[in-house]
Amino acid sequence: MNSPLRKKLLGLLFAFFLCLISQAIQPVQSYASLPDEVQVFAGRQAEVRLAVPATSSAVVDRPDIVGLDGQEQAVNVTKQEPLHLHPQQTGQAKLTLKLWGKIPVKTVNVNVIPDLRVVPGGQTIGVKVKSAGILVVGHHLIRAGQDQRVSPGEDAGIKLGDLITHMDGKRLDGVSGVAEAVERAGKSKKGIDVVLKRGEETVKTRLTPAYDAEDQTWRLGLYIRDSAAGVGTLTFYAPDQGVYGALGHVITDMNTQTSIVVGSGQIVQSNVTSISKSESGDPGEKRAHFLKESKILGNIERNTAFGIFGKMSNNPDHSLYSKGIPVAFSREVKEGPAEILTVVEGQQVERYSIDIVHVADQSEPATKGLVLRITDPKLIEKTGGIVQGMSGSPIVQNGKLIGAVTHVFVNDPKSGYGCFIEWMLQDAGVMLKKETSKNLKAG
Template sequence: MNPNVKRLFGLALVIMVCFCCTTAPFRTYAALPNQLRLFEGQQKQLALVMPVHAQATVDRPDILQVNGHDRPSLRLSPQQPISLQSKQSGQAKLRLKIFGGIPFKTLKVNVVPDLRVIPGGQTIGVKVKSAGILVVGHHLVRVGVDKKTSPGEDAGVQLGDLIVSMDGTRLNDVTKVSDIVRRAGENKKPIDLIIRRGQTEVKTKLNPAYDDEDKTWRLGLYIRDSAAGVGTLTFYAPDQGVYGALGHVITDMDTQTPIVVGQGEIVQSNVTSISKSQNGEPGEKRAHFLKESRVLGNIERNTPFGIFGKMKANPEHSLYKEAIPVAFNEEVQEGPAEMLTVVNGQQIERYKIEIVHVTRQSSAATKGMVIRVTDPRLLQKTGGIVQGMSGSPIIQNGKLIGAVTHVFVNDPSSGYGCFIEWMLQDAGIVLTPSKSTQGKAS
């Protein structure tokens, strides 16, 4: 073939490919994922219109229907929208072919059991005791006229360590410590310590020192066994009897170490005032625990996505009496949404926000979206997001999509939110197909 003809042919082919890439069918095809997740009974319109006559084949029509038909194979007409309807939990494959047999697209569809939860928004009081004694500082003990020492530091105990045992006694209360230290000091014996340091268990021996000033035996450590504060309830799942709140981990205020929960509870709380946020200075909710307030639930876990535990009933003042659907991460869109929170007393209110950025996450990670408060009422009352709003549920298109987690210090009208999927996962609710149908798809 003449070289000039070959070049012209190649150029024409490149132009044709480039033209095809700009067409609407190609762009929608490229944007369509290879996998899709649906809840039972959910209908999904695919952003894909076949340019020619095509054939759709489903290997599990008992799980997935196409355009309202439960047949395993269906002919699609040009420009006909493709609608999927999930029937039951399980996995199915949708294969699209054009021109009678040329593979065009294969889509794996995971259908999970329907899940609905009740959005929160209530301000809650949080009381938590650590699963041991938390070390928050070293203390120098005067053991002579000109001599001071810290037995804890000498024994290699570090800030943020969790002392779980002393001389074989499991610790869950600081009141147990003084007697153990006194006995060891009087008997001139070191104390055997078992320490949890991150994910590692450390053993060491500590020799108490006698404080000449206070006339008592000391560890040379500042220790703490509990923490308290306020936050916001995100959701209550009535079918599972669990809740999620805060949207971020609880850390010790001195060491910034995540608190390992031994026991804890959430209670009713009342917002008394608001310290408004300003650029460079986040505000906060001022609230107090109600006297003789009833316990709403226990605290079983403290994770990067908040606190989780058991709850028996939907708390008072809820805006929702019935559960609503939740959204998968991939359903969250940039655009308008609303958050539920309390700024006075116990009354939950809806406030308009804008989701300005969504990070597509395939595994659990914080900071899934950037949000901005647009509601003039909230901006007037609080200046935007304040401390204590963390955990405030975010609603979009009638679904619970996530929770407020952090405020931008230099722009308090904006902050981060996490996806509800990761909070549900840490609450023990896993969004996967049921085992009865999970392994049957070919």
């Protein structure tokens, strides 16, 4: 065989082997993108879609915890057909996927958690929150002399959104504490040692009050606030845990747009008095009031990206449910019909039809999990779509609580975003986060 022919044959043979290797490697790489863990509820059959790249089979090491399609032996897995899991009891099992039914390429931890049911809300609530310190919302200049204007706070490097927690070593519990410290420091002509939170950072600084010649008092040159109030919607009440979740999004200060760190707070009964309808460019709002004698429904302990959470001892009045319903994992949410629960007049919760038009693939907590569109003509007639104050309205699909309304599309008020209930339940402490559940022992 001459040399050119030999080289050509060797080249073809090399290309053939490369093709074989790439066909074997590509499926293995695709398996790496599959989830490392799947959570399911005990006693409730679950469908899990695994986008396997090639003919595969699945087997579990603990069929007493999780069965596969009612069988103990391996079952086939395809892209088109979901894998049916049959959780028997709480614990953990390992689901092994085998390429071509022979080569183990991926192990998925199946974490079976206790069945969970919560009561959907929909009630309009008044929200009163006090920050864990004094929030800086602006600077202003003080007339300290004929031609002298100063802002001691700005000169000390204090920024908008900073949370002042201590002055001269004393923890602040209200604006009144600031006034006392400022007057004391001004009269003694001494500066104030300040500790503040700036995001996750703790900052220390020192500022000296200036005497306001116009108002004849000592000032810091800062606009500050220690509380906020508003209206939202209750999402769920978890009777077994005695907690609730509401709003579906973080409470931020209206001036600085920074999230409020909760020191204390309450949610109370609220009564919707009127609706300012949504229009393109104007999201509209619920107008509601809550009086001093309004019934306190619960406290506020946390303010997170997915809403506010705290203790609640009883299912509030006007609930459409007397007991809990199942909740859905994010992977169970489907595009198609659903309903929201909300109040548009007085205190009566009503159901309204919507369509889920997009579902995001979220394996970790993230906002804007789904896109929804209001289809109920009655709700559109009353509100024009989604209005401010409707955030937190629970979304129910196929008899399961799946999420909450969070935001309106300003230019299309019939549409908006929602978050998955799974992430709200994690922040409420009702459902364990995945990194926590990995440490649980099977049993």
